[in-house]
Amino acid sequence: MDRTRVVIIGAGIIGAACARELALAGFDVLVLDRAGAAAATTSHGEGNILVSDKGPGPELELAQLSRRLWPEVLAALTERTSPEEVDAVEWDPKGGIVVATTAGGAEALLPFAAAQRAAGVRAEAMDSDALTSAEPFLTERRTAAVHYPDDAQVQPAGAATALLADALRAGARLRTGREVLGGVTRGSRLTAVRTADGQVEADVFVNAAGPWSGEVARRLGVPLDIRPRRGEVLVTTPLPPTVFHKVYDADYVGAVGSGAGDLQTSAVVESTRAGTVLLGSSRRRVGFDDRTRPEVLSAIAAKALKLFPSLAGVHVMRAYGGFRPYVPDHLPVIGADPRLPGLWHATGHEGAGIGLSVGTARLVRELLTGTAPAIDASPFRVDRPAVLGGPPTVTEAPNSPPHTAPTTEEGP
Structure with missing residues (x-):
């Protein structure tokens, strides 16, 4: 049986963590980024892995899951790669x-x-x-x-690079300089994304473009209020x-x-x-x-x-x-987009993306495979009122290409 093909849009730490989790689970993973790996939001953070700033609720549960997973992920990296690569993560559980x-x-x-x-x-x-x-x-x-x-810190670009390198070792591929310009649908399903270098087909597309996720979603024809x-x-x-x-x-x-x-x-x-x-x-x-x-x-x-x-x-x-x-309600957006089959989102973490990355990736893998999730994922669902409106025009990136909604291919 052919492996499920997954395209992850965004090579920051959320995209890197998802790529690693899915590649290790046996998916055929391709990561696209309009620039370079960990080159945008991830490289401009402090590397926080925090539980201290979150009150009881879904985000704290995701933070607790992620905090449990981080040492496990680092231990697995230690077994598969060089000490220098793991050392670049600069894991510091200093509290x-x-x-x-x-x-x-x-x-x-x-x-x-x-x-x-x-x-x-x-x-x-x-x-x-x-x-x-x-x-x-x-x-x-x-x-x-x-x-x-339990508060900790990593070097954010080093952590993202280590996660992505582990994904590549597991068979994932990376293409940089590939900006998503629009989508292609067959029936109601998203079957490909368009870039300046041509179409990229897959079974599943994961929008992990961070602050640009709203724009990516808009280009694919579905509003998403990520600003x-x-x-x-x-x-x-x-x-x-x-x-x-x-x-x-x-x-x-x-x-x-x-x-x-x-x-x-x-x-x-x-x-x-x-x-x-x-x-x-x-x-x-x-x-x-x-x-x-x-x-x-x-x-x-x-x-x-x-x-x-x-x-x-x-x-x-x-x-x-x-x-x-x-995101207006301060919760990440994680899961399938019911408006456009084939499209998933892993975004909206605001300043907590470094810490929440490995927990988010675990949820994406569990939801994609139909495994019972480690925590209740329903608060992060895409079809909640806070995220369906789409960002106002003022928040769009300057000099962005014109709106390109999905094109349609006839097919069964």
Whole structure:
């Protein structure tokens, strides 16, 4: 029997994880990307694998699944490849600390952590002495703190590359510079996508194009409300050991869950293996406008200094930004599109795609094969009201080709 042919649109970490999972399961997998592997959103992230920022509900369940799977995936990679490739992932289960610096922040943080504990999250309240011991350079102006031992970090491009390389070892193929321009249907089913280099046929197509997923869906003839939400990060010069966990203020959870389009910032501070310190984060909806705004960087730096005053005077060597795939109800979109048989989606993770990637890939594989999913996948279904409207025109990528709906081939 011929193997099921799957085309994955997008070679970021979600596409890479899906390619690996499906290739190892025996599917015939081809990955298409309009640019290069891990070249867009994935390479502009911080590499967070978090449970700390998610309240009880479907996204937390997906995060918990993914957090369990990450060590298993890395162990499997270790058996099949070189130590250098696995080392490039920079897996660091260093844990996270959420800090409140106001009375109101403490009043929100502590009940939030209690609800997470009831959902199975390890969330440990810290007294002042424990906090000072864990983060000696942290501000003394703090009203509450919670330690999340299961928060972790990877180098995002390294992690995506390792997952994709494992998929290629399992037989998957990669074609870069292949932008999807439209679709071809036979009857009501999507049977091919069109690129500048010709048609690519398959049995199943997985839209894993991140912030561009809405545009890809539109070109295939089905609206999908995935919008870009921009974020920026500052990177310091290498420092002596200064930050030992992922540390962020309690406002971060509210910023993640907000749907506001104007600028929001919160302090997120963490070190990398190279000794640099990453300072985030911002969220704003500006379409695909990729201009760096000095006022945004200033706001990020000011919030970071409130948590770590000792960073004053430290040199920033670069700043970068990227687009997160935003969904109005803040849940990923995972599963088959009932409006266009043959089309599936794995997108809409906003800033959590690195952490949720391996769990998302597991769900895609289970749903495709008819296996009972590890968690309830119905909250992520495509046909929910929040995602069916399609993004407004303002969010489309500049200089994008004109709308090209699917063409139809006559056939049985």
